[in-house]
Amino acid sequence: MIKVVHYINQFYAGKGGEEMANIPPEKVKGFVGPGMAFNAAFQGEAEIVATVFCGDSYFNENKEAVDTVIALIKEENPDIVICGPAFNAGRYGVACGTVASEVKAQLGIPTLTGMYDENPGVDMFKSKTIIMKTKDSAAGMRKAVAAMAPVALRMAKGEELGSAAAEGYFPTGIRKGLFEEKRGSERAVDMLLKKLAGEEFETEYPMPQFDRVQPNPAVVDLAHAKVALVTSGGIVPKGNPDHIESSSASHYGKYDIDGVQVLTDKTYETAHGGYDPVYANADPNRVLPVDVMREFEKEGRIGELSHYYYATVGNGTAVASAKKFADTFSKELIADGVQAVILTST
Amino acid sequence: MVKEIERAGIPVVHMCTVVPISLTVGANRIVPTVAIPHPLGNPALSHEEEHDLRKKLVGRALKALETPVDGQTVFEE
16 A cells, blocks of 8 residues: 655644644644545555644744654655645645655655646746646645546656646656657648648747846935835735735725824734734734834935835735736836835735 | 836835745845744734834845845845
């Protein structure tokens, strides 16, 4: 019987939501949560012998968390380790990617995880572990398990996987030699003919898309500059007047803080559903530092704090949406004469 | 968002706790913060200590905005 260890977060372990995101790593015997579906999909060929779980915030904030997780996994001497899947959850994706990469590197055990295309964990770890492509939310769990379980079995048996496109994982960057029926020159001409005819063709070597923006020059005279605050941490006036969604935000808000010296629990709150809101609601300056920016303004460290701040919720929000938000409000920032931005994220 | 603000021509500093994500996203000026639910605070501290911590971190962000960089730069202590 193939021995599997499953890594999940506090939510899937049934411990709780964001209020429990700070729990340290723990291990339980057998399967928990989504492990049940994996176990069923193994059809008796493999079994989840233990499940290791950790709070997503704890994992991302404590460098030693990964060592504890690895030690807990090592005790089980598994044939394969499955992490997640994490779908589009950023911190969970980083945790799954870190555990999968480190287990593979340190213990030499094959590892497998699953994520949505836009999860930051994909770019961080796709060259270090196999990451199967999944939907963006847990609604895609059944499909993800159906895709991941057979791949996991084959990896545990030491079988070689097919190409990324055929198996459904993110390309790892490793190239393998193989024999094609047609030689390269013929394939290239075929491709060219299709291109000339305006037909669809598939490149054999997609160019990586690096969307990098060069840094702007430093601000020369901050003491006379207008500085604006922007946040993806969801700080909004109490009552969330624009109804910014707690996850997958479809819009942002623009809020006037002219004359506001400090954010209080009576006037502002967070709309973000992806972290424990207790601390931000008690003191919103912990996410949007209006109080100290006012002090820097009075001290002449900055020219002025812009009258408006912009806020959205960066929780499973599509990259395309975030791009559109910032593209729109950056034009307003420029029109307002803003010369520098501090953007805070949770 | 940080990249689009930069692309628009405004110098921007990203204050966040999970620095690897910020690096992956493509922020150029990065200041690491305290914790995910309270990046610019720490409820374990007294009100005054917490204020000083926040002022120090935001001060570092201002310093980052004044610092020329030619690539992704993390402004640690």
